[in-house]
Amino acid sequence: MAQSKQRILVTGATGLVGAPLCVALSARGHSVRRLSRGTKGDYSWDVSAGQIDPAALNEVDVVIHLAGETVAQRWNTAAKERILRSRVDGTKLLIDQLVQQAKPPAFLCASGISYYGISREGHLDESATSGDGFLAEVTRQWESAVQPLVDVGGRVALLRTGIVLSKEGGALAKMLPPFKFGLGGRIGSGTQMMSWISLPDLVGAYVFAVENDLVQGPINAVAPSPVTNLDFTKTLGSVIGRPTLFPIPNLVIKTLFGEMGQETVLSNLGVIPARLQQLGFEWQTPSLSATLRTTIYQD
Ligand SMILES: NC(=O)c1ccc[n+]([C@@H]2O[C@H](COP(=O)([O-])OP(=O)(O)OC[C@H]3O[C@@H](n4cnc5c(N)ncnc54)[C@H](OP(=O)(O)O)[C@@H]3O)[C@@H](O)[C@H]2O)c1
Numbered sequence: 150m151a152q153s154k155q156r157i158l159v160t161g162a163t164g165l166v167g168a169p170l171c172v173a174l175s176a177r178g179h180s181v182r183r184l185s186r187g188t189k190g191d192y193s194w195d196v197s198a199g200q201i202d203p204a205a206l207n208e209v210d211v212v213i214h215l216a217g218e219t220v221a222q223r224w225n226t227a228a229k230e231r232i233l234r235s236r237v238d239g240t241k242l243l244i245d246q247l248v249q250q251a252k253p254p255a256f257l258c259a260s261g262i263s264y265y266g267i268s269r270e271g272h273l274d275e276s277a278t279s280g281d282g283f284l285a286e287v288t289r290q291w292e293s294a295v296q297p298l299v300d301v302g303g304r305v306a307l308l309r310t311g312i313v314l315s316k317e318g319g320a321l322a323k324m325l326p327p328f329k330f331g332l333g334g335r336i337g338s339g340t341q342m343m344s345w346i347s348l349p350d351l352v353g354a355y356v357f358a359v360e361n362d363l364v365q366g367p368i369n370a371v372a373p374s375p376v377t378n379l380d381f382t383k384t385l386g387s388v389i390g391r392p393t394l395f396p397i398p399n400l401v402i403k404t405l406f407g408e409m410g411q412e413t414v415l416s417n418l419g420v421i422p423a424r425l426q427q428l429g430f431e432w433q434t435p436s437l438s439a440t441l442r443t444t445i446y447q448d
Contacts (some may be wrong), residue, residue, distance in 0.1 A: 153178065154180065155180070155359060156179070156182070156209045156210050156211075157181050157211045158183075158192075159181060159182070159184065160185075160194075160213070160216035161217065162181075162183035163185055163189050164216075165315060165317060165318040166215055166348070166351060167183075169349075169352050170215075170355050170356075173352045173353075174359065182205065192204065192205035194239075196216070196239040197235075199242060201242055203246075206247065209254045210255065211256075212243060214259060215259045217232070218231040218235040220232055223409060233286075233287050233290065236287060236291040237290045237291055240258065240295060244295060244297050247303070248297050248298055253303045255303070255362075257355060258295055258305065258308070259308055259310060260308060260310065260367075261287075262309050262310065262311045262344055262369065262371065262418050262420045263284030263287075263413075264288040264309050266279065266281045266282055267281055267417070267418075268416060268417040271419065272419050273418060273420045275369055275423055275424050288309070304362060304365050306358050306366065306368050307366065307368065308354065308368050308370040309370060309420070311370065311420055312343060313345075313347075313348055314345050314346070314347050315347075315348040315444060316444055316445060320413075320414075321441075328386065328391055329389060333385065333386060333392075333395065335379045335393070336382075337396075337398065337399040337402075339377060339378045339382065339396070341377065341416065342377060342419035343378055343381050344369075344371040344419060344420035345371065345376070346371050346372050347432075354368070363428055368422075369421065369424065370422065370425070371420045372422070372432060372435055372437070373421070373422060373432065374435070374436070374437070375419040375421070376437055384438050387438070402415055
C-alpha cells in the first residue's frame with residue numbers, strides 16, 4: 150500500500166471522469182492539484198505549445214493523466230489530429246519533465262479498450278494483442294509515450310477504460326432520451342459485445358491505483374461482465390420501464406457518425422478486468438441492472 154495522504158496532480162480534471170475523481174481523492178484526504186488548459190485549474194498547460202507550469206510537478210506523489218480531445222465528434226482529418234496529438238504530445242510533455250526528477254511520481258494514465266481494436270472474438274484480458282482502427286493506433290501511441298518513465302523504474306499504470314456509464318455524459322447520456330420516449334432498440338444485430346463500467350467504479354479504480362503500489366502496467370477498467378448490445382438494450386428498457394422495439398440499422402450509425410460510429414457504437418469488444426480482479430479490487434455495482442438503476446435514479 151502507498152503512503153496514506155498523497156499529493157496528486159490531475160490533468161483533464163474538469164472532464165466527466167476527472168471532476169468526480171478529484172472530489173473522491175480529496176474526500177480520502179489526498180491533496181489534489183488540477184492541471185488545466187487556460188485558467189480553470191490550479192496550474193495551467195498548453196499541450197500544443199509544449200508549455201507546462203513548472204511548479205505543477207513539484208513534489209507530487211502521483212500524476213493522473215486524463216486529458217485528451219473528445220473522441221465523440223465527427224472524425225475529419227483535423228479532428229483525428231487533435232485526438233491523437235492531445236494525448237500523445239500531452240503525455241510526452243509530462244513524461245519528459247518527470248524522468249528528470251530524482252524520484253519520479255507514479256503515473257496513472259487513461260487509455261481505452263479500443264487498444265484491442267474494433268471487433269474481436271472471445272474475451273480479452275490485458276495480455277490480448279492490440280487491434281485495428283484509428284483509436285487502436287491512438288492508444289498504442291499514447292501508451293508508448295509513457296515508456297521513458299517505465300525505463301527509469303517509475304510506477305506506471307495504463308487504465309484501458311471501457312464505456313463509462315453516466316447520466317452526465319458519454320454513451321448512456323445520449324441513449325437515454327430516445328429510450329425514455331420508447332424509441333430505443335438494439336443496434337444492428339445486437340450481438341456485438343459492450344464492455345462498460347459505472348462512473349463511480351471507474352473513480353474507485355483510480356483511487357485504488359493511487360493507494361496500491363501493486364497497480365501497474367495495463368489495467369482493463371471495465372465491469373467483470375461485458376454484455377451484448379441486445380442485453381444492454383433490454384436491461385436499459387426494463388430499468389426505465391419502456392419498450393425497446395426500434396432496432397437501429399448499422400447503416401444509420403455509419404451515416405450519422407461515420408468512422409467514429411463504427412469504432413465506438415458498433416464495436417465488438419468483450420473485455421475482462423483480469424488484473425483488477427487479481428489485485429482484489431471490489432466493484433460497487435458489478436451488475437449492469439444495478440448500475441443503470443443507480444446511475445439513472447440517484448443524484
Ligand atoms: N468517458 C469514457 O467513456 C472513456 C472511455 C475510454 C477512455 N476514456 C478516456 O479517459 C479520459 C477521461 O475521459 P472523460 O470522459 O473524462 O473525458 P472528457 O470529459 O472529454 O474530459 C477530458 C478533459 O481533457 C481536457 N482536454 C479536452 N480537450 C483537450 C485538448 N485538445 N488538449 C488537451 N486537453 C484537452 C479537458 O480538460 P481541461 O479543459 O481542464 O484542460 C477535458 O475536461 C480521456 O482521455 C478519454 O479518452 C474515456
